[in-house]
Amino acid sequence: MSRCYNFAPGPSTLPLPVLEQARDELLDFRGTGCSVMELSHRSREFTEVHNETQALLRELLGIPAEYDLLLMQGGGHMQFSMVPLNLLGKGNVASYIVNGTWSRKAAAEAARFCTVHVAAENPGVAAPSQDELRIDPRSSYVYYCDNETVHGVEFGYVPETGGIPLVADMSSNILSRPFDIRRFGAVWFGAQKNFGIAGLAIAAVRHDLIGNAPDSCPVMLNWKSYSDKNSMLNTPPTFAIYIANLVCHWIKREGGVKELERRASVRSKLLYDAIDGSDGFYFGRVEKESRSRMNVTFWLKEDALSGLFIEEAAKEGLRNIKGHRSIGGMRASVYNAMPVEGARELARFMNDFARRHG
């Protein structure tokens, strides 16, 4: 079949030019006579890819020298452990804003290592406001997830913590809007939603927060192992880093994070307008000011039509819009690599489907 619009929540769609370049040089990486997958991670050629990827990410995200940029494996679940292991220091308390599935999982994992204080809780309807946050002043850090993919809830502000290091999981909205890293102790993201492919997780960590893990911390869970060795203590996930490199170049060519932010607004507005203009045929459950620009969730008033909706959409090349199994309904994930045209096509289909069945 021809290329579809893939609304999967992650792994998810990649920029077509990235895929084409990867295909075209898959058997001979720039005259080496090898695939990039076959290059030693210590070769000159791969070292260039590795270092350039870090430099490009620093440039795109505005990460200054006092923050380390770490390339890791293990996904979000590994960071759920690494955050407390690296940041508790001599403390024993951390505050978590529990606002959805991912922050809840992060808090549950942290509870292995410390007392978790829940600073705010929310059933997936809105991001808690600054006024609602109750941060335990003994906390070694404050943690939140900037965009919750299951319900589609996104923060519209950076929490104020009164000097306690703030940690954000930005897996699902990284590079979709500028942010000031200086507001954070650490920002981390898995690559496979808004950036690259599965098997790569990236953190920007303020340098003075590195080096405080206990001796019992497994070597690959200690941020210092990555900081000390330029993320090359052992073999990094070279192909995933290569794809990240191509995506960075693509973002620069397209106009940088500001342009991706503009597209994210256009895409999500197209879909929320289709919901809001459907006279109740579709409805969402997230308060408007917390609606995610990345994961647009909605339900059909007549739930019996949901199966047909998914089936007909798929026939038109609009794939993977079924909602998370825990809450049902629909979810269109419209990450950085989703063309605006994909969202426009989905909105058109939604209007058409509502007209035919409303």
Added chain:
Amino acid sequence: MSRCYNFAPGPSTLPLPVLEQARDELLDFRGTGCSVMELSHRSREFTEVHNETQALLRELLGIPAEYDLLLMQGGGHMQFSMVPLNLLGKGNVASYIVNGTWSRKAAAEAARFCTVHVAAENPGVAAPSQDELRIDPRSSYVYYCDNETVHGVEFGYVPETGGIPLVADMSSNILSRPFDIRRFGAVWFGAQKNFGIAGLAIAAVRHDLIGNAPDSCPVMLNWKSYSDKNSMLNTPPTFAIYIANLVCHWIKREGGVKELERRASVRSKLLYDAIDGSDGFYFGRVEKESRSRMNVTFWLKEDALSGLFIEEAAKEGLRNIKGHRSIGGMRASVYNAMPVEGARELARFMNDFARRHG
């Protein structure tokens, strides 16, 4: 340039038909309209790849149902931590055969978690014999590395441990000869040498040895997290698993592990014959019965010629034969995917170079 013979120690050469298939279906995975990199790990199409890869590996390695087959991230260094975290149980001692760089690193990491008893030590010249092993009977497990890549030392036998679970790192010789998994509590390997690409590590673990990690074990370092969820607690490294799948099919087509064993013998014999027949122009440091079939290490009597040797070899498309920085000399890694013709070409070049400069 045309395709070279890549003797890198890992990441390393892959079968050409695997690369060609990956290239040909990189933009549309079997009619899905997506790249395999863009497929949700929970999609029907990727789940099939995931499950088939496990089934094929079980078949190729002869792994019965009482062993779990786990697909993980983090490389060997993560397994260095996972082995003690998962196998110590209520014990506090483990025996390590320290026979080279990799087993030494594994032992150093285990020392975070328990008392490490060194069962035998060896400066990279030979695998210790069974008679030389001094296993601490209090050990929760006995650990060794079946093939040490830096010096090129390979075990020719499976250590007898008197009922204590045996753990082997087979990262660099997996699938190059049959072995009886029932002799082992656990066998693990990183994919990027003899099997696939970086970012995937695999373990076969006897099921009754799983579930004994302490509550403080980070979720992604607990083998049970993988065992309980078919290695899908979180997003696995999907593209690396896809490449593993293609390699499994390639091995089956080529004739299975027995055929790979035959080729490994032919390849390494070609190179050791070139060394032994050079009248001292080349020499090795590993005792003959412990010579690795995977990593052939040698030195030039006239060390001043080493740079020229590497340079001329590269010009003939024989790449990445420089030895490990810790010991110098040459190392030709001839893993499963290296064609016999590659070893033949290198042997021819070695003979020719010796004739011209001897």
